[in-house]
Amino acid sequence: MQNINVLDEVFERAVKSARVFKNRNVLRHDYIPDRLPHREEQIRYFGEIVAPVLKTDRCSNIFIYGKTGTGKTAVIKYVLNKLMGKTQTLGVPLRVCYVNCRLTGTEYRLFASLCNAMNVKVPFTGLAVGELFDRFKAGLDAAAALLIVVLDEVDELVKARGDMLLYELTRMNESLIKSKLSLVGISNDLRFKELLDPRVLSSLSEEEIVFRPYNATELGDILLERCKLALCEGALSEGALSLCAALAAAEHGDARRALDLLRVAGEVAEREGAARITDEHIRVAEKRIEHDRIIDALKNLTPHSKLVLASVYLLNKANVASAITGDIYEVYCELCELTDYTALTQRRVSGLINELDVIGLLNSSVVSMGRYGRTKKIRLGIARGLVKEVFAGDERVACLVEYSPKCLTDASNRRS
DNA sequence: CGTCCACAGGAATGACGGGCGG
DNA sequence: CCGCCCGTCATTCCTGTGGACG
Numbered sequence: 001m002q003n004i005n006v007l008d009e010v011f012e013r014a015v016k017s018a019r020v021f022k023n024r025n026v027l028r029h030d031y032i033p034d035r036l037p038h039r040e041e042q043i044r045y046f047g048e049i050v051a052p053v054l055k056t057d058r059c060s061n062i063f064i065y066g067k068t069g070t071g072k073t074a075v076i077k078y079v080l081n082k083l084m085g086k087t088q089t090l091g092v093p094l095r096v097c098y099v100n101c102r103l104t105g106t107e108y109r110l111f112a113s114l115c116n117a118m119n120v121k122v123p124f125t126g127l128a129v130g131e132l133f134d135r136f137k138a139g140l141d142a143a144a145a146l147l148i149v150v151l152d153e154v155d156e157l158v159k160a161r162g163d164m165l166l167y168e169l170t171r172m173n174e175s176l177i178k179s180k181l182s183l184v185g186i187s188n189d190l191r192f193k194e195l196l197d198p199r200v201l202s203s204l205s206e207e208e209i210v211f212r213p214y215n216a217t218e219l220g221d222i223l224l225e226r227c228k229l230a231l232c233e234g235a236l237s238e239g240a241l242s243l244c245a246a247l248a249a250a251e252h253g254d255a256r257r258a259l260d261l262l263r264v265a266g267e268v269a270e271r272e273g274a275a276r277i278t279d280e281h282i283r284v285a286e287k288r289i290e291h292d293r294i295i296d297a298l299k300n301l302t303p304h305s306k307l308v309l310a311s312v313y314l315l316n317k318a319n320v321a322s323a324i325t326g327d328i329y330e331v332y333c334e335l336c337e338l339t340d341y342t343a344l345t346q347r348r349v350s351g352l353i354n355e356l357d358v359i360g361l362l363n364s365s366v367v368s369m370g371r372y373g374r375t376k377k378i379r380l381g382i383a384r385g386l387v388k389e390v391f392a393g394d395e396r397v398a399c400l401v402e403y404s405p406k407c408l409t410d411a412s413n414r415r416s
Numbered sequence: 417c418g419t420c421c422a423c424a425g426g427a428a429t430g431a432c433g434g435g436c437g438g
Numbered sequence: 439c440c441g442c443c444c445g446t447c448a449t450t451c452c453t454g455t456g457g458a459c460g
Binding site: 106108302344345347348351366367368369370371372373374 | 443444445447448449450451454455456457458459460
């Protein structure tokens, strides 16, 4: 009975409250707007590079750099969409294949997407990579078309698999008779070039475009543009907009970040029944995004990663501000015994610590303690309370947050 | 000024479950 | 159903190293 009343109230408020969003989707990452403020130069340049396609010529391979949220993907997709439209009216046989290398993950799946783009049917798995490569090549040549392959976040692929694959792709034109292939590589990492074989680099970056981060003013313009479509009239105060832009500008000028902030702030405001997004909503959104990110990361850890994190947590609780690898491994082994997991090797735990560092749950840095060795100092990267909160709700590790390791008291005695 | 600690982190290899062609 | 290859995780073995100590 009471439940129903509560729900009534919630629904009632949702209906009556002023609407903040006109179209929430406009603030999503995958939305490609019709206007991309402050990217006219890049659009023009990229357009010039791919233009030969309209005369059924191969266009140059292109390399594109820029940090996340600088509009790389949006510009590329925007231009290629327009190009596709144009080629269709002109009857040019163009195909475009967009692949995100980080999401795609492996060479196999990358080739599978390429085959897909050429309408070559391949199984999800089971074939040799070489076989897939051949099928793709055959499919491409049979189609007698121009193919533009966009490899987004290509640095991730090379870091994980090496540059052999890129080498094969850049050389493919030599053995194609009826078709031509062009590559567009997109990288977030400016130092990516150094990882590449010079031969691959020279053929891949026949042309180069760099996307500089947006500054606060530019971010403001972008937000303003999107607000017109996404939000109701007057739903955003000017102060909130510039705060949003400023926060995102501080974080490498990331437009994606700015849009996330705005969207979440809008949700917060709407839930409150407010008609207008204020500075305060933006601040709340900032905290909420971070909080959700951490909780999500914590929940999805593998058991052993949880044990490693729990070890750091316990050391932290025992006033060991920054533990070293050896200490952590010692505590970790004890926790393993306690929970009936067989302990992994120190090498592996070291790897897990690095993974946790990348996600931001730990902060680690290599230090030399001279005579006493070279190791890693590791601190918790997040509030202790969050670890406790999440782990307490996880039956497998719940008991650990209250445990006091034996080796800990020994260790501190030894050191003092 | 050389030593030597306590690891970092690369490379090679193996175990394992999944999924396919034949 | 077999044999093959896949990707993932883990182990083993290894070489490299910053700097306090003697």
